[in-house]
Amino acid sequence: MTDRICVGAIAGAFGVKGELRLKSFTAEAADIANYGPLTTEDGSRSFAVTLTRPISGGLGARLSGVKTREDAEALKGVTLWAPRDALPSLPDDEFYHADLIGLEVVDTGGKTLGRVRAIFDHGAGDILEVVGGKDLLLLPFTRAVVPTVDLTAGRIVADPPGSDE
Template sequence: MTRQQGPQTDKPERVCVGAVAGAYGVRGEVRLKSFCAEPDAIGSYGPLWSEDGARSFDVTLGAPVAQGFAARLGGVRTREQAEALRGVRLFVDRARLPGLPDDEFYHADLIGLQVFDTGGAPMGRVKAVLNHGASDLLELVTPGQKGAVLLPFTRAIVPTVDLAAGRIVADPPEGLLE
């Protein structure tokens, strides 16, 4: 999930919870990809918003389909309208998301944090949080290195996440950053 950071405005903070993958059927349903830990939770957060905040959609989930759900979005009645939404990322107001235990984090909270090694030396900044099936990986943009570094997001390798201070302390395996 992505945290919206930037200048303070009166707009609510929103987190990306899914995306429209295209039309499903001929009656205006969409194929909805959920980025939630519990995929069907995307239907329970209330209206979902387009990234620019210009449109909101009430969501009614249908049957599970390949890589998501068949879903009805409020105001979408035709296949053409559904297909026009392909690629639209959907956001929910941060306040509508459930709280997490102390040792769990929304991906949005990790993106942009500075990462330091256990000696305090800067390692880089979290660009993205990836998951290819086994566990989460922090994609770091590191100064002076070509390309990104993938850091396993495990308690052993990342013992400290301090959201208030905007920093992560990592103890990477030897040779990871060489």
């Protein structure tokens, strides 16, 4: 488990006075402002976040130290990270994506399928990308397909669709 969690990304400038478009990865988008200060992935910069308004595709926001449109535009694509201890604890059946990345995935018989490389959400629910050697497996992150996530043991038990054929 990491000591920081990615909670958002800067999508670009918004307006001419340093305001920017912020994409929040938190369950409630506006909560991103409650976990600060937020840092860049490498930890080299830190920002206090002030939300200004909801906008199409995200939130309007001001970050401390960002005064001009050029400052805001230069941050486009930068991810924002919060300390894990600033985030709420989750119920037993919910997980931060950062905790799943890198976990070993085995089938219900104990055969290794690979490791979680990424998690995607295209609107219909999370998809685990599992890589094992040259094999790539995309698994819906549902209780039926992923009945067990054991963070302590560092592994996921999966029952991939079609595996009983």
